[in-house]
Amino acid sequence: MSHGDLYDAIFDDEAYSQLPAMVAAVAGGRSCTLYHFHPQNPLPDLQFSYFSRSLIDDFMSDISDDIWMNAGMATGIVNKAIALDSFVPEPVYRASWLWNDLFRAHGDDTGHSLGIVHKMDGMVMCSAIQRSFSSGAFDREEVAKLDRLATDLHRVYRARHVMRRQSERLSHLAELLHSGGEKLLLVDGELRVIEGSPAALRLIERKDGIDIQEGRLCLADPHLTLAIRKAAEDTIHRRPTQRATFLCLRPSGAFPLHLLVLPAMHAARSSCVIVINDGQMREDRLQLWLHQHYGITPAEASVALALLAGRSPEEIGETRQVSVATVRSQIRQLLEKTGTNSVTQFIILLNAIG
Incomplete structure (x- = not known):
């Protein structure tokens, strides 16, 4: 698979629909599913190869029972290929909903899986490659092949996610x-x-x-x-x-x-x-919050925003044309009023507010 193929999948929905087949071929898989997942609300954006539409519809209706996906999520391993056979032994898989009520019910013999979990902006994107029992488990070389593709796949998913949020606005x-x-x-x-x-x-x-x-x-x-x-x-x-x-x-x-x-x-x-x-709305929101909850003055709030922007006391003093001693005094007031013990703790507080 070339970089051009991947890049086309960012902009072209038709190319994106063909991405599962290309990903499956990279690591010797028979099928591939690419889908957004949220713990409480599976998103409808799903692409797949090989499987029938009816099998995929049944899969999406009970996606939370996907034992392979749940095992991959439980590992905590992100943006890296995982041979899921290592975490779901065959007897456990054969006793699962995925095998009995999905694959076997549709006359399918899928028995091995290799996957990647991509986390972004509160969502999870899963790339899963599958093949039959008779084809055997995925070996280290096949895992490495998919692993080399992981960074590029993550870039495709993130770019499509950003563009989807902006597309309606940019269409006008x-x-x-x-x-x-x-x-x-x-x-x-x-x-x-x-x-x-x-x-x-x-x-x-x-x-x-x-x-x-x-x-x-x-x-x-x-x-x-x-x-x-x-x-x-x-x-x-x-x-x-x-x-x-x-x-x-x-x-x-x-x-x-x-x-x-x-x-x-x-x-x-x-x-x-x-x-x-330019962050102006966030500045206004932070200044109002700091005044309402901590009694912080406009001058002190200006110092707080400068600290959040990564400025040193010397840089703040030069910009505001006051002495460094004055700036340090205002920083001490900020820490005292907010009950924080250091500038680092104070920045964490500001990020939590904003």
Whole structure:
């Protein structure tokens, strides 16, 4: 299986539907199932090869009784191939619902499984390869073959998950670019800005870590600019990319910018959209919470937000034009008012609130 095949599965639903057969072939399996799983609510996104539709429907109706999946989850091993025969001996499997009420009931002789558990954003994605009893258990070489594919599969699932959440919004790209709320930039592979939403352009006008120079997007950190340009080029040319999300620190000490690179179409040509989140809503929520629950003043809240953004007392003092001694005094007040014993504990508290 090539990287191109995997990358096609991110954008193309037809290619994604063919992914199970390709994954099964990698490790000598006969069948493969790829599905999202939630402990209380199985999601309907499932792709499979070889099995009949009726068998899959019965499987989804009682997915919580999948003894192989439950064994894989119980190991705590994530993003790594597991030979499930090691955890579910044959006598146990033959006594299970999976064998008696599913496979055997459908005249199927599936008896061995190899799988990967991928965890992301509160959900679990399972990749499971199966074959018949007569084919024997999966050996170490076959486990290693699937293991080498694990990172790429996880990247496909995560990219599809992110794109699914954004797809409805980005399907109305023209409307969003002309609206006042979303911070979006439509760019080409060289980060030339084709169009920007009003909110994004207002943010860029502040020149606080992000700017447009000679028509191109520029970040305060030139290495970050190069990394985002690489992601944009890969996205437009449908190549595998190592990163799609980026964190940009701002000289003012404000919350870092979070940038997400996503594919888009413009004038019937591939381009990409950079979604910018400047954290302003989170700042407002944290300031209100700190004031209501701990009596923290606006000046102290400003120091708290700077600490959360990773700033040192010296950097905070320079940005706010006060002495380091004043900043350290305000930090002591923050710890005392919130009942925390260190800046680390205080940051943990802020993350729990936000």
